[in-house]
Amino acid sequence: MVDRSKFNAEDFLVDSTFQQYCAGTDKLCIGYWEKYINAHPEQAEVIAEAKKLYVILSGNKRQLNTQVENFKDQLFPKEKKVVRINRYLWLKVAAAIVVVAGSALLYLSYYNFKKNEPTREIFTWATKSGERKKIRLQDGTSVILNAKSALSIINGFNRETREVNLVGEAYFDVVHNKDKPFQVHTSDFNINVLGTAFNVKSYPDEVTSEATLIRGSITMEAVDGNGGLITLKPSQKVTFYKNID
Structure with missing residues (x-):
């Protein structure tokens, strides 16, 4: 039992x-x-x-x-507040944090963008369809990796920085550390936190990316830099629509 x-x-x-x-x-x-x-x-x-x-x-x-x-x-309250940032639409809606990442290609390329740095070992967790996996990172942060998702960190995570890369969807309960902000990288935008609980969602075959905050606060910025920083507070959700003409 x-x-x-x-x-x-x-x-x-x-x-x-x-x-x-x-x-x-x-x-x-x-x-x-x-x-x-x-x-x-x-x-x-x-x-x-x-x-x-x-x-x-x-x-x-x-x-x-x-x-x-x-x-x-x-x-999720019925009232919605919509803000347009260039060609991207962000919707304030909910009561948790969901962030949608991006394509596996961009996900893998993130770790190779610093071409002047030596190759470093990458650790990856992945889930199949219908599977959820609970992960505890070296800093004590708890992650629930949702189905058909992948989470990666570089060897040396938590030594100087706390950075992860996501394809799919994951819930994060981040341990507070003011000297080492926690960063989640997706193909669409990056998230910076100190200590909070949030969910990140990013599937390559979906047209939207989302971020919903449960507690604490986070800042988000589109990968291409358009729109500047967006700060989320508890009970707020952001939806990012990709490839809108």
Whole structure:
């Protein structure tokens, strides 16, 4: 029997039965988790956070059932604020952080852009379709890598800098370090944080990139430099539309 009494939100999220409960796809899982939640009110807050993360990581992939849509209605207010930056459109919408990265080609080329530096070893985590993977980086940052995604770091991560590159989608809970800001690089834009919780989404075959902030604050800048810096606060989401004429 799995002891879930010390689970955090990330632990719940990678539990396959919890995922089926949130998706409403298995009656046994739904019944089990409803009983579990009633029996463990002390975990209500962390379970609620796990549900929110499920909506963020799953809401853009497929239509969710009524139960999850109710969670989504609570997370995403109806009112939208739209700001145009040159040929890119950023939408302020939500209550977490989702950033969409870019193509695998650009993802790999990021590590080769400093041509005057010697080649350094790259560590990569990857997930298959329908798989989620929990990762803990050397600095203590927790990452949940969503399906069909890849996360890479250079050997020496956290010595002088904390930089990662993403293709696909991932949720980050970043350990605060004012001397080493945490950076997420995508083909569309870069994100800088000190310590916060956010989700980054970037699939090469999708036309949008997104960033949704849960707590803390982050700054974002398009890779081509257009539009300047954008600062996100909790309960804000940015959507980046690619290749808009």
